[in-house]
Amino acid sequence: MDRSTALQDIPKHFDPGSVEEKWYDFWKENGFFHSEPDDRESYTVVIPPPNVTGVLHMGHMLNNTIQDVLVRRARMRGKNACWVPGTDHASIATEAKVVQKLRKEGITKADLTREEFLEHAWEWTEEHGGIILQQLQKLGASCDWERTRFTLEDDLYESVIDCFIELYNRGYIYRGKRMINWDPEAQTALSDEEVIHREEQSKLYHVRYRIKNSDRWVTIATTRPETILADTGVCVNPGDERYRELIGETAIIPMVEREVPVIADDYVDMEYGTGCLKITPAHDENDYQIGQKHDLEIIDMLKPDGTLSETAEYYVGEDRFKARELIIADLQERNQLVDVEEMTNKVGYSERTDAVIEPRLSLQWFCRMDKLSRPAHENVMNDTIQFYPAKFKNSYNHWMENIRDWCISRQLWWGQRIPAWYYGDGRDDYVIARTKEEALEKAREKTGDPSLAGSDIHQDEDVLDTWFSSWLWPITVFDGIREPDNEEINYYYPTDDLVTAPEIMFFWVARMIIAGYEFRGEKPFSNVYYTGIVRDSQRRKMSKSLGNSPDPIKLMEEYGADGVRVGMLFSSPAGNDLLFEEQLCEQGRNFANKIWNAFRFLSMNKQEDTEYSRDLDIDKTNLVDRWMLSRLHETIAGINKDMESFRINEALHKIYSLIWDDFCDWYIELIKADEPGTDIPEQRLARGLNFFEELMKLLHPFMPFITEEVWQHIRPRKTEEAMIVASWPAFDQSAVSAEDQALFSKIQRIISAVRNIRAEFKLSPNDNIDLLISAGDEQTARALRNNEWIFQKLQHIDTLEIRVDLAKPETSASAVVEGTEIFVPLKGFVDLDKERERIRKEIDRLQGFLKSIEGKLNNDGFVNNAPEEVVQRERDKKADTETNLEKLRGILRELE
């Protein structure tokens, strides 16, 4: 057949764009992603649901690539793999986006009813929602799209409400007035986890308060002088000599001229500021505690939007930060501002809106966590659920040990509405019910007033924290709350692996574990793999607001999805941050190209009308076949072990190296046709193809597209024989031969030594040389002689002689490999100085090596204490090195 035609048929470069969509559709349309319960063992992963209106970023790329690797490998191993995709309604973020969009249209949220607003929100969600899931398909994510869920769809909504009611009935949910984190921008309460503390440069203001009926003053220090207007006490440490006489006196708050007591409490740090603390119970958590203890008045001076209310008396209607400036000026004017100190302190910001958080006393719904969290705490500490890397157990433990009640109500509309119905203004004038009818009935019962009408009760306006729905995710995607004994939940739960970012360990992972034990009595997953954070070359976290993140879609267009996947995985061991560089994707693309060309080469050699056997054994008489098989199985074992311990990048490195370094650089070179221009003999090619197929299987989870593409080209396949469902190669210990590997490695080293001689003496690879190999013993000589063809194949050689104790020809370049001498006669062109220099350098290196070995062996402690095996190894090394040195010295003598 005409070889040049075959060459033209297959392009020189792999073009990912032309195959990715084709194979993705093929997999999807043939149901390879879909799972139904059956007899096989299940392997389940639930996706960490991204925000419904979110856009794919590099963190998602990393995270979902890893999930896909796990899922694809499990599928190939014959498990019933199920990867459930979906999105999260992200109350605050989505509501903020909708509000913003409406504002552009001249509509404010206040103009709308709840129902109207929700209509807009759903519209927005349907328009922008799920883009991110589309984008994941480009990456190759093998999710079961028929199972796509959204946290706000009806049955998930219902399940969340059920759980609220259940927890309320079990006594875990309560309503209370407590200090909470208030986001004045979103105008809602937040949980502690949603507050980000940032250290900043700020000012500590020293302000003096007059003591009533005296000419004395007391100086307090504060970073938030505007809250002075709501002060209801001044506090000092009881052990503080400076202020002892002031305790019990009355201080006068500046501006408002309020009279407040000077109290004593150990809480006050004498070293901090002036050692004298102003107390504002309504606007600071600690102040609130002290206020409660000492029965201080609570004065709330802020409106929900962060402006000052009438209660403040001054600066009413001004924003809190503007008020701060104003009061500083006024205090200065009154001569009450005595000092301004530069300092750093931590300021809390809203995780979603980035507004400065106001601690605020507010009536909210809480979930009591101490008892609820106990099984979740224990079962991570005792490794029933394993964290990768395990170091994250420490922070989990710390959080669990200091767990605080969870504020679960949000003053928003986008989310599951709290099923509490009020019939009066009293704090306990409510009932918990699924429907208005049920609520009315309960309210009548509770009040004993049968005349209560529907118009007398109203439902709580607030919704639940988004995480209060996503903590049920591994259960609700299988409808395990409403139908706790359904076939799917029983089959898929507990799920297997969860892949997520350490940032949401408390928000989400910990809470899922809590919910899993509470509602299913069982863990939600067995392993949690924490990915690193993707950063840019300046170590900044990649984010949309910084604009330092490449567009993943463009990246995939440029390097191919496989290339980007490899790029992401290459330098991302679990839990370590990865500095993303496009170069990594380039490396991935180049690897795809290498594979493509290996495939191209093998294909070029195929004869039309020939069916290459799939189950042909290796040629047992051929060292190269035995070596390749041995390396293959060694790698299978290594990858399996790496994957079990979630060392995914290590596994990828292993298959990368096996394909590139072993298969392409050596195996293919050695199966090439003996005569240029002719094709590889059938059986030899069949064996090469078989090896290549095994390599493609091992690579498939990492690079799904190119592997499927070449797999389908190698032979005609039926649909059910697709790469995606090919069997993962089984490890066979008997295929691994240390002996074959050692011999082949020796041959490789001899060839490298010859190449080095060529390079040093400027011989072109095409120049024919004579090669003399002088083995130290007959056994080695015979082994090498049996494989003469390998030297002939990889080097242009006129005459090759392999014997024991060959004499060094004059004017030749030499090298010694593992006691075997190599001579390349240079026909008078040898630069003797250069050759002597080469040999001396090698002697120096070996002498240094020998010295370090002798150091060990001359040490009695080592010889007596180290394991015999280790000592023997050193002895062998010493003997080998001495032999090599002796031979090199002999060579040098002849040169001098």
Add this chain to the structure above:
RNA sequence: GGGCGAUUAACUCAGCGGUUUAGAGUGCUUCCCUUACAAGGAAGAAGUCGCAGGUUCGAAUCCUGCAUCGCCCA
């Protein structure tokens, strides 16, 4: 303030049970369009493994302290 982690070649990172005078990719130098692949091949240079102690026969690896950087929590 408490905790966790990092510090290895010019750059980005591996190095899991202690033992080939430390590995990969990129970059660099030299040579090569050799029967697939220049997005490639061959050869090579390049590191007292942050600092100081300690344990040990032996430490990049374990322990302690310090320095610098990062993250988490209060």
